Amino acid sequence: MASVSAAAEAKTGNNQFLRIVAAISTISGWLSAGMIMLAVLITCQMIFIRFVLKAHGAEGLEEFGDQQQSRVWGHSEHYG
Numbered sequence: 001m002a003s004v005s006a007a008a009e010a011k012t013g014n015n016q017f018l019r020i021v022a023a024i025s026t027i028s029g030w031l032s033a034g035m036i037m038l039a040v041l042i043t044c045q046m047i048f049i050r051f052v053l054k055a056h057g058a059e060g061l062e063e064f065g066d067q068q069q070s071r072v073w074g075h076s077e078h079y080g
Helices: 002-012 016-052
Strands: 061-064 067-070 076-078
Antiparallel strands (some): 061 067
């Protein structure tokens, strides 16, 4: 266990500011990696809904005059 603290001390020295910056940097790195993973999962979920569950096209739309309302997402699309 002494080698771990020695490595950390060699990296930041005995400087409190450098230890805080290193901790913030590590937390930010893990947080950004988690957000990238979440974005990939959301994209995969959208692809699954669109292509596997077939939640697109005219069969998923209800007509409202010159607009069509998506039953799945609730947004309007204009068709001329």
